[in-house]
Amino acid sequence: SSSKQSKPKKQGPHLATVTDKVESSSITLMMVGDMLAHTSLIQSGKLPDGSINYDHLFTHMADDFKNADIAMINQETILRTTDLSKTSGYPTFNSPQQIGDAEAKAGIDVVTCATNHAMDQGFNGIKSEVEFWKNNHPEMVVTGIFENEEDAKKIPVVERNGVKVALLNYAEQTNGIPLPADAPWCVKMFATSDIASDVVEARKVADFVVAIAHWGTEYVYTSNDFQRQKGQGLADAGVDAIIGGHPHVIENVDILNGKDGKKVPCFWSIGNYASTQSEKPRMLGGMAKLTLQKTGKECKVTEWSMTPLVTHQTRGNQNFGTYKLSDYTEELASQNWIRNYGASCADFTRAYVNDLAAQILGSGYDKDACVLKGTL
Numbered sequence: 436s437s438s439k440q441s442k443p444k445k446q447g448p449h450l451a452t453v454t455d456k457v458e459s460s461s462i463t464l465m466m467v468g469d470m471l472a473h474t475s476l477i478q479s480g481k482l483p484d485g486s487i488n489y490d491h492l493f494t495h496m497a498d499d500f501k502n503a504d505i506a507m508i509n510q511e512t513i514l515r516t517t518d519l520s521k522t523s524g525y526p527t528f529n530s531p532q533q534i535g536d537a538e539a540k541a542g543i544d545v546v547t548c549a550t551n552h553a554m555d556q557g558f559n560g561i562k563s564e565v566e567f568w569k570n571n572h573p574e575m576v577v578t579g580i581f582e583n584e585e586d587a588k589k590i591p592v593v594e595r596n597g598v599k600v601a602l603l604n605y606a607e608q609t610n611g612i613p614l615p616a617d618a619p620w621c622v623k624m625f626a627t628s629d630i631a632s633d634v635v636e637a638r639k640v641a642d643f644v645v646a647i648a649h650w651g652t653e654y655v656y657t658s659n660d661f662q663r664q665k666g667q668g669l670a671d672a673g674v675d676a677i678i679g680g681h682p683h684v685i686e687n688v689d690i691l692n693g694k695d696g697k698k699v700p701c702f703w704s705i706g707n708y709a710s711t712q713s714e715k716p717r718m719l720g721g722m723a724k725l726t727l728q729k730t731g732k733e734c735k736v737t738e739w740s741m742t743p744l745v746t747h748q749t750r751g752n753q754n755f756g757t758y759k760l761s762d763y764t765e766e767l768a769s770q771n772w773i774r775n776y777g778a779s780c781a782d783f784t785r786a787y788v789n790d791l792a793a794q795i796l797g798s799g800y801d802k803d804a805c806v807l808k809g810t811l
Contacts, residue, residue, distance in 0.1 A: 459730040461737070462595045464645065465499060466507035467744065467757075468680050468720045469550075471710035472534060474524035479752040480533060487519060487533045491752040492709050493541035495762065496744075499722065500542040504595040507545040507602075508538060508708060509647070509680050512552050513560040514567055526610075527555045532567045539572040544593060547647045549579025549606035551681065553622045558615045561622070579604035579623050579647075587620035590637045598729045601641035603633050603674070606649040607661060607681070625650070625665055634672040642734045643727050648679045651704055654716070656686055656795045658703040666691060670699040675736050677701040678723045683712060685721045685795055688741050688807060698811050700725065700739040709746055709757050713776040715783050719791055720744040720757065740808035743792040745785075748772035760788055761805040 470492075480489045493500065500506040512528035514535045515521075523529040538546060546568070553561065565582040568575050581587035591602045605625045614622055625648075637644040646669045652659045658666070662679065669677050670691040679686070679702055686703035693699050706720035726738040743760040749772055758767070768785045793800045800807045 457731040458597075459728065460596045460598050461726060461728045462504040462598045462600075463502075463724060463726055464505040464507070464600060465503040465722055465724045466509070466547075466647070466678050466705065467496070467708040467722050468705040469509050469511040469683065469707045469710065470534065470538070471683075471707055471712070472512045472522075472524065472528060472530035473711040474522075475711040475750070476709060476755075477519065477522050477524065477531060479749075479755045480531065481519060482752075487517070487531060489531075489534045489537035490540060491754075492534075492756050493537060495747075495756050495758045497541060499759070503724070505545065505593050505600060506543045507547060507647075508543050509550065509649070510535070510538070510546040510548050511550050513556045513564050515556050515560045515563040528552050529556050529560070532564075532571075535564075535567060535572065535575075539575055543575070545576040545578070545591075545602060547579050547602070547604045547649075548577060549604040549623045549647075550649045551606060551608055551610045553580050553606060554609040554612035554614065557612075558618050558621055576602070578602055579606065579649075581621055581623075584618075584620050587623070590633070590640055592641050598643070598727060598734075599641040600643045600645060600727065601637035602645055602647060603630075603637060604647040604649075605630075605665075607651075630668060631672045634669075634674060638673065642729050643676075643736075644674045645725070646674045646677045648677060649681045650679055651682045651686070653682050654684055654714075655682055656684055658686055658689075662703055666701050666703070670694075670697070670701070673697070674699060675727070675734070676725050676739070678705060679703045680705055683707050683710070684716045685719055685741075685743070685792070687796055688739070690809070690811070700736060700809075700811070702741060705741070707746060708744070711748055711772075713773070713780070715773060715780050715787065716791060718746045718748070718771070718773055718783070719760075719788050720746060722759070736811050738808065738810050740806055741796060742806050743788065745788055759805065760785070760792065763788070
């Protein structure tokens with residue numbers, strides 16, 4: 436089969452009406468940024484009884500993951516081992532598979548894995564992660580990395596409420612680690628992909644095509660030439676939306692015009708979801724959200740939004756996790772471990788995060804509601 440079915444649709448807000456015998460269905464897709472398993476994040480999963488658990492990373496976002504029809508996260512680092520003594524952090528990550536267990540439990544449906552760290556543990560690391568998902572959470576849609584060429588050629592499709600969404604995931608680079616000569620398909624790369632052909636194939640099996648791109652310049656708040664060139668190429672090829680990551684900070688959202696006249700929301704970067712990076716701007720991540728409506732044969736992105744998130748770092752797992760900025764308080768900000776990283780971080784506040792979000796996202800950002808949103 437050229438499509439991959441995910442778990443049955445979740446209970447969430449649905450629109451299903453019949454007007455002039457034309458059925459209309461609407462679903463929501465949301466995505467958060469990089470799950471970046473630094474050493475102290477890994478250690479946060481160690482419980483007093485010796486067990487390992489990362490549910491705390493999702494506690495404050497649980498409703499958002501469960502209420503979205505399709506919930507996605509970028510699994511930045513390879514999930515290779517269950518033994519904490521064998522894990523490693525930056526720069527060559529080897530992450531605990533228990534993070535994947537927590538992602539599945541949180542209600543995440545899709546992990547995107549085409550990242551610059553995909554080759555950190557070589558092809559064996561990729562095979563370990565793919566096998567972990569297949570054996571432990573077969574309902575999870577995993578894309579961007581592959582253990583065999585047959586899977587690499589398939590278009591992953593998630594279906595909810597009669598609406599089929601194809602997911603195309605590409606990485607710009609793998610930190611200089613070459614792909615194996617006998618398995619060049621193991622990470623989906625911009626450089627070796629025929630994007631126009633991929634979109635044509637995706638259209639055969641899905642109503643919507645969403646591209647997830649790992650690209651850009653780290654720690655920069657605006658898109659670079661590569662992003663703009665590839666983003667326009669994706670829009671011209673006919674994708675319906677683009678969600679980007681890699682810079683570890685958020686970037687603005689643009690509406691690109693595809694050559695067929697379609698308006699394509701492009702989230703250049705949604706930043707980190709959880710990390711223990713040590714600069715204030717990297718605590719600000721984003722949740723991209725799309726409303727996808729199918730009326731008869733017409734399929735349209737009707738709404739989009741970018742909601743700022745805050746990584747709340749603590750030592751250990753006491754309250755370590757990610758909050759929507761709208762739920763984050765000055766009191767929490769005063770307890771964020773980021774403030775201990777030196778003078779430049781000592782003044783970390785909720786107001787700082789909100790001001791930074793407004794600076795990056797522009798005049799359309801609502802500082803009171805903590806959201807940037809639009810309709811198409």
